[in-house]
Amino acid sequence: MTAKKAGVRPGTVLDPAEPDGPRDTAWQRAKDGYRIVSPLNRRKFSVIVVGTGLAGAGAAATLAELGYDVTSVTYHDTPRRAHSVAAQGGINAARAKKVDNDSISRFVTDTVKGGDFRGRESEAFRLAEESARVIDHMNAIGAPFAREYGGSLNTRSFGGVQVSRTYYTRGQTGQQLQVAAASDLARQVRAGRVKQYVRHEMVDLIVKDGRACGVVVRSLLTGELKPLMAHAVVLATGGYGNIYFRSTLAKNSNASASWRAHRRGAHMAMPSFIQFHPTALPISSEWQSKTILMSESLRNDGRIWVPKDPADARPANDIPEEDRDYYLERKYPAFGNLTPRDVASRAAKEQIDSGHGVGPLKNSVYLDFRDAIARLGKKEIAARYGNLFHMYTDATGEDPYTVPMRIAPGAHFTMGGLWADYQLQTSIPGLFVAGEAGFSYHGANRLGANSLLSACVDGFFTIPYTVPNYLADKLGQELVSTDDPAVTQAMEDSYARFDRLLAIGGTRPPRDFHRDLGEVLYAGCGVARTKKGLMEAIAKIRAIRADFYRDLHIAGPVDRVNQELEYAGRVEDYLELAELMCVDALEREESCGAHFREEYRSETGEAKRDDSTWAAILAWGTDSWEGTPAFIRHVEPLNFDAVPLVVRDYR
Amino acid sequence: MRLTVRVWRQATPTGAGRFETHSVEGLEPSMSVLELLDKMNHDIALEGGEPVVFESDCREGICGACGIVVNGRPHGPIKRTPACHQRLSSFADGSTVTIEPFRSGAYPVIGDLMVERAGLTEIMQAGGHVQVAAGTAPEADQDRITYSEAEEALDFAACIGCGACVAACPNGSANLFLGAKLAHLAKLPIPAAERGSRAAAMVEEADRIFGPCSLHGECAEVCPAGIPLVAVSWVNRERLRRGVLGRDS
Ligand SMILES: Cc1cc2nc3c(=O)[nH]c(=O)nc-3n(C[C@H](O)[C@H](O)[C@H](O)COP(=O)(O)OP(=O)(O)OC[C@H]3O[C@@H](n4cnc5c(N)ncnc54)[C@H](O)[C@@H]3O)c2cc1C
Ligand code: SF4
Ligand code: FES
Numbered sequence: 001m002t003a004k005k006a007g008v009r010p011g012t013v014l015d016p017a018e019p020d021g022p023r024d025t026a027w028q029r030a031k032d033g034y035r036i037v038s039p040l041n042r043r044k045f046s047v048i049v050v051g052t053g054l055a056g057a058g059a060a061a062t063l064a065e066l067g068y069d070v071t072s073v074t075y076h077d078t079p080r081r082a083h084s085v086a087a088q089g090g091i092n093a094a095r096a097k098k099v100d101n102d103s104i105s106r107f108v109t110d111t112v113k114g115g116d117f118r119g120r121e122s123e124a125f126r127l128a129e130e131s132a133r134v135i136d137h138m139n140a141i142g143a144p145f146a147r148e149y150g151g152s153l154n155t156r157s158f159g160g161v162q163v164s165r166t167y168y169t170r171g172q173t174g175q176q177l178q179v180a181a182a183s184d185l186a187r188q189v190r191a192g193r194v195k196q197y198v199r200h201e202m203v204d205l206i207v208k209d210g211r212a213c214g215v216v217v218r219s220l221l222t223g224e225l226k227p228l229m230a231h232a233v234v235l236a237t238g239g240y241g242n243i244y245f246r247s248t249l250a251k252n253s254n255a256s257a258s259w260r261a262h263r264r265g266a267h268m269a270m271p272s273f274i275q276f277h278p279t280a281l282p283i284s285s286e287w288q289s290k291t292i293l294m295s296e297s298l299r300n301d302g303r304i305w306v307p308k309d310p311a312d313a314r315p316a317n318d319i320p321e322e323d324r325d326y327y328l329e330r331k332y333p334a335f336g337n338l339t340p341r342d343v344a345s346r347a348a349k350e351q352i353d354s355g356h357g358v359g360p361l362k363n364s365v366y367l368d369f370r371d372a373i374a375r376l377g378k379k380e381i382a383a384r385y386g387n388l389f390h391m392y393t394d395a396t397g398e399d400p401y402t403v404p405m406r407i408a409p410g411a412h413f414t415m416g417g418l419w420a421d422y423q424l425q426t427s428i429p430g431l432f433v434a435g436e437a438g439f440s441y442h443g444a445n446r447l448g449a450n451s452l453l454s455a456c457v458d459g460f461f462t463i464p465y466t467v468p469n470y471l472a473d474k475l476g477q478e479l480v481s482t483d484d485p486a487v488t489q490a491m492e493d494s495y496a497r498f499d500r501l502l503a504i505g506g507t508r509p510p511r512d513f514h515r516d517l518g519e520v521l522y523a524g525c526g527v528a529r530t531k532k533g534l535m536e537a538i539a540k541i542r543a544i545r546a547d548f549y550r551d552l553h554i555a556g557p558v559d560r561v562n563q564e565l566e567y568a569g570r571v572e573d574y575l576e577l578a579e580l581m582c583v584d585a586l587e588r589e590e591s592c593g594a595h596f597r598e599e600y601r602s603e604t605g606e607a608k609r610d611d612s613t614w615a616a617i618l619a620w621g622t623d624s625w626e627g628t629p630a631f632i633r634h635v636e637p638l639n640f641d642a643v644p645l646v647v648r649d650y651r
Numbered sequence: 652m653r654l655t656v657r658v659w660r661q662a663t664p665t666g667a668g669r670f671e672t673h674s675v676e677g678l679e680p681s682m683s684v685l686e687l688l689d690k691m692n693h694d695i696a697l698e699g700g701e702p703v704v705f706e707s708d709c710r711e712g713i714c715g716a717c718g719i720v721v722n723g724r725p726h727g728p729i730k731r732t733p734a735c736h737q738r739l740s741s742f743a744d745g746s747t748v749t750i751e752p753f754r755s756g757a758y759p760v761i762g763d764l765m766v767e768r769a770g771l772t773e774i775m776q777a778g779g780h781v782q783v784a785a786g787t788a789p790e791a792d793q794d795r796i797t798y799s800e801a802e803e804a805l806d807f808a809a810c811i812g813c814g815a816c817v818a819a820c821p822n823g824s825a826n827l828f829l830g831a832k833l834a835h836l837a838k839l840p841i842p843a844a845e846r847g848s849r850a851a852a853m854v855e856e857a858d859r860i861f862g863p864c865s866l867h868g869e870c871a872e873v874c875p876a877g878i879p880l881v882a883v884s885w886v887n888r889e890r891l892r893r894g895v896l897g898r899d900s
Contacts (some may be wrong), residue, residue: 062785077706078772080812081714096763097792133786140788140841141781144796144804151795169805175713177810183780192775198769221761250708285679287686290710302720391712394736397681484860509696511689556701561762564696 008587011634014267014619017421018122023641024105027126030422034465042067045471046479048215048230050202050257052079054174055435056236057181058459059467063498064193071228072185072194073217075201080182083250084455087174088295088388090156091138091452093131098155102163104128105642107437110161112643113452114340115415115443116593116607117615118270122422127450127457134456135167141184142174145169156297157338157447161353166449171295171388171487175509177452181459190407193533197228201566203494205233205261205431208486210341212261212431213479216494220566223559225485225494229479232430232467235261235418236459239436241274243574243581244411244526248280250295253535258418258437259573266418266426266632267619269439271286271577272585274481275446275594276527278344280410281395282364292395294367295388296448299337301372302405304328304344306365310355316366316404326622327351327520335650342445342594342607343650345409349527349575352408359406368404409527413451415442415594416584419619419636423466424458429620432467434458439617444593502558502569506551510568513548517571517578520635525582528596534586538579545575576625583620590614602647611645652705652744656691656754658703659751661760668760670749677788678834685710685717685728687739710735712875714741715811718818719764720751725815725873733813733816733875753818757825757861760838768814770860771828778852780833794840804838806833806884809876810837816878818869828873829857830882833889847899850889857886 019033037045045068049060052074060072065538094107107128112121135153139145145167146154157164169176179459188194199220206214206227216227240255241247262268279298280291304456305324312319327347329336339347348365357363373381378401382389389400396406417439424432424440435455442450446598480487524537548571591600591607592614602608609615653676661668675691682690685707692702694884708716717734721727727737742748750764758766808831816827833850836842842849864883871880892898 058785065784076708076716077768078812080772081708081716083709083714083812085715086709086713087710133788136788136791137783139791140783142808142836142839142842144801144808144835144839145791147796147798149802151797152691152792169808172805172809175811176805179808179812183775186776187780187782198772250714251710252708285686286679287679287682287690289683289686289689292711336819391736394738395731396711397738397740403789464785500790507697509693511693553696555696555699561704561765564702583833625783 006590006631007634008583008631011621011632014419014634014636015421015511016120016636017423018120023122023125026122027129037109037468037472041475043069044475045069046071046230047232047234047467048073048228049234049236050215051082051236051238051435051437052076052182052185053082053084053236053238053360053435054181056082056519058456059190059234059236059434060194061181061184062460063467064188068227070188070194071197071230073197073200073202073215073228075199075220077198079185079198080179081265082178083253084140084452085175085178086250087452088171088293089158089297090168090449091134091177091456091469092158092165092171092447092449093135093167093453093590094128094165094612095135095401095475096166096446097153100163102165106163107131107165109643111441111447112443112640113646113648114447116530116609116648117443117640117645118592118613118617120440120442121642126462127441127454129452130457130461134453137460138177138180138456139286141180143169143180146600158296168297171297171385174452177537179455199217202237202257203260203569204490205264206480206487206490207264208480208484214487216490218494221561223562225491227482227491229482231471231474231477231479232432234406234432234434234463234467235437236434237437239414239417240577241411241414243578244521245515246283246288247411248277249292251289254573256570256573256579259577261418261426261428262622264428265621266385266428266431267621268416268580269452269619270416270584270616271620272525272581272588273444273594274411275341275415276345276409277412277415278341278348279367279407280412282361282406283360284361292391293410293412293608294392294405294407296341298367298388299387301376301384302337302367303371304337304365304367306356307352308360316358316368324358332650335608339650340445340447342596345402345527346596348409353379364406364408365406367402367407367514370404371631373401395497413446415439415444415446417618423469424462425466425470425493430470434463444595474623498558498565498569501552501565501572502554504549504552506553508551508553509570510552510554510564513552514571514574515545516544517574520544521578521581526583528598530598531586534582538582541575541579541582548572548575579629580620580622580631584618587618587633588614615639615645652739654678654681654687654739654742655747656687657747657749658746660703660763662762662771663821664759664761671811678739680738682739683710684719684721685735698770703764704762712736713811715727715813718753718813718815718897720753720774720818722749725753725818726875730872731875733811753814755817755823757817757823758814769770770813771814771825773860774829774853774856776830777856778849779836781836782845783841792888796840800838807835807838807878807882810878811876813875815875819869821867821869821872822862822865824864825857825861826883826886827870827878829853830885831878834882834885837885837889844900846889851892854886854890
């Protein structure tokens with residue numbers, strides 16, 4: 001690979017620090033080799049965990065339980081509201097309790113292959129191995145998983161796999177896991193083992209002598225900035241799909257914690273790998289603030305189709321069978337409506353782009369339960385999906401029991417994130433990353449229900465081994481003093497940043513810039529990408545950024561609640577990350593998973609990987625954002641041992 | 652469509668509040684009440700004013716962050732629906748909509764429509780958890796939970812922690828929230844092992860912060876998660892069970 005584009009400079013080859021030898025036993029061997037801190041010494045170490053989603057709440061609660069001095073930070077008013085709460089469909093686990101022939105190796109194969117061979121195989125093994133414990137733990141601390149009539153755990157199947165390994169609680173799996181994890185954390189807070197900062201946003205990372213030693217947080221109530229010091233910092237700050245303005249994410253989800261860490265030297269891996277969820281609700285009004293997600297589990301029983309004739313204006317139920325195109329079942333008979341997300345999203349976009357889209361704006365496809373209701377009865381369908389149907393009715397005013405739902409691809413999950421090694425340590429020693437904020441497991445496409453699992457595994461079962469391993473040889477090391485120049489500099493930088501934003505004194509609120517950015521990204525770096533489109537997007541992003549610094553308007557003061565100022569800081573970071581996303585997508589001259597470069601496709605029109613060049617992780621450093629940014633491209637070669645490289649084919 | 656919005660403005664927790672009136676145009680019936688506030692804030696910002704502070708996050712009815720009083724009802728006119736799912740189709744074109752913060756003694760106003768609901772978290776900290784350390788849990792299939800037990804637990808576990816029940820209650824009691832949590836955990840075998848001490852701790856905390864329930868039933872009417880009114884009876888049930896039997900499990 002050669003760095004050939006303007007602004008891109010070659011960097012180093014990164015070492016994931018995986019254990020040598022066979023991957024199926026790597027995690028056990030890694031754990032055997034990790035150092036531990038003796039119980040009496042643990043309270044001498046401070047760890048900051050930013051984020052209280054499944055990854056953050058899990059990490060904070062578990063480190064506290066072990067005896068470390070833990071500080072937990074979230075911008076929510078209470079940990080339970082972290083975005084993990086919104087996940088619906090379920091959580092995978094390779095417990096292999098059924099006779100459908102599931103196994104750890106099948107889980108690994110599905111995960112690696114689902115990710116189109118652009119994730120680490122070794123990490124998929126860890127996910128699979130710890131998955132059984134995750135279910136046990138979450139069950140024990142109060143998540144009421146769905147049960148069979150006889151009392152054992154129930155499972156359902158999800159896109160991209162042919163076995164049933166997804167554990168769920170109705171359509172509220174994320175909520176039940178999140179509430180359980182947040183209460184685990186609440187127990188530690190009440191016991192005095194965790195110091196909790198709510199309504200505080202991390203606005204910078206503090207690095208001294210190349211090591212992470214604290215964070216700067218800003219009170220969202222008073223605007224006060226404060227340094228928090230620790231021996232190690234864990235970022236569990238979630239994904240940044242919200243960069244597209246309209247996404248399935250919560251409105252406050254953002255990239256700032258990761259981006260600020262990146263600005264302090266942490267590499268950002270594969271930022272352009274964004275999953276577009278095939279079953280989001282279409283946009284229906286200009287002021288619509290997001291795209292609501294309908295759980296993928298609906299694809300178990302719903303059939304996706306469009307009218308064969310683009311001009312067919314009949315109501316869905318009046319269109320007879322022969323005039324319908326069940327395009328997923330037609331193109332992918334083996335997986336049908338359960339093809340992986342990237343395939344389903346791309347197929348939907350093709351239908352919409354070719355004029356077959358349905359609905360008033362012709363921007364969606366049908367997800368039809370007519371046949372399932374005829375087969376199973378309305379009651380059974382209501383039991384399976386009742387709350388999702390209710391939500392759909394709330395959002396659209398339509399009744400999915402009688403007319404098909406309408407769905408469209410929406411920006412969803414970020415497979416990219418801060419680069420980290422097998423220990424979840426970023427390129428800054430002492431800075432760890434957990435959950436969606438990291439990058440490692442999912443490759444170029446996340447399989448449904450693997451993300452709640454990865455957040456839980458990171459939080460409850462990886463961080464508690466790897467952070468102590470890092471701390472073990474630092475006994476006696478004092479916390480960096482808040483008078484240290486590294487700290488005062490970070491504080492000054494943060495003050496200066498907010499002052500600068502407030503001083504622009506233009507006319508446009510931050511949301512306007514975000515909305516423009518979202519449009520540019522959907523068009524240029526969305527479900528499909530081209531070289532030309534990406535170059536155009538970069539130019540437009542730069543123009544929006546220039547406008548932002550010229551014309552941003554922030555109403556209100558700095559010293560009490562100011563949601564416009566919060567928003568502006570997040571948009572500022574998005575505007576930089578967005579350019580890096582396009583550079584990343586431009587650089588990767590192949591198609592894989594959610595990254596579909598139209599120039600690289602097979603004879604049948606499917607994504608075409610180039611393993612000889614691109615079986616690698618690109619992890620970026622950047623600098624010179626004040627002028628023309630420079631992009632330093634580090635590479636981690638990937639190799640596959642247990643799952644041989646094959647072309648993904650879901651036919 | 653066009654709406655006249657009477658909205659509560661209060662810059663600081665201790666300052667006086669007042670209603671302010673805005674006329675908002677260019678709305679669609681499919682917009683949510685929160686999207687109405689977005690549009691109104693956009694207009695306000697363009698005119699150089701300070702946008703109205705309000706909370707939301709998921710906008711999918713699950714995080715519990717949103718919560719405002721619309722035309723006198725917590726969350727808005729449609730029963731059992733969170734503010735982020737309340738649509739403008741509920742209002743006649745040209746009508747006036749009044750928007751205020753959740754009102755309750757235990758919810759100090761932070762600014763405009765934003766209130767502090769930390770009391771609910773404190774109840775959870777007092778006992779809404781299970782003493783199982785990571786890595787020590789028994790196999791999840793070992794304790795059988797029948798389909799219907801699990802479903803009942805789920806009916807109560809659905810609470811999104813929005814706090815509307817408190818805002819709707821003439822007494823400002825949090826017993827719907829509290830009862831839902833107690834019932835959810837009492838119905839599951841491992842959490843049930845601590846139900847007595849849990850109830851004692853949580854009820855005491857809830858009484859201290861929010862006060863008792865006298866069964867007005869307004870809470871269940873506004874609850875976006877459909878928590879049934881019977882949840883409040885779990886508070887006394889669990890308290891008595893502990894008091895009379897003195898048992899934990
Ligand atoms: C609608 C939807 C449905 C989904 N359904 C599924 C599913 O069925 N199955 C599945 O496996 N996955 C699903 N996912 C994905 C999955 O929910 C997420 O990837 C996962 O929950 C992420 O967890 P997390 O702990 O990494 O981050 P989050 O839960 O997003 O938590 C992030 C935390 O970081 C905090 N934070 C962020 N930035 C800062 C900052 N600067 N300062 C302070 N705090 C900060 C936030 O306050 C929050 O506490 C879904 C996602 C969405 C959007
Ligand atoms: S019981 Fe209902 S109204 Fe009360 S906090 Fe829970 S979801 Fe909200
Ligand atoms: S914004 Fe999350 S419930 Fe309304």
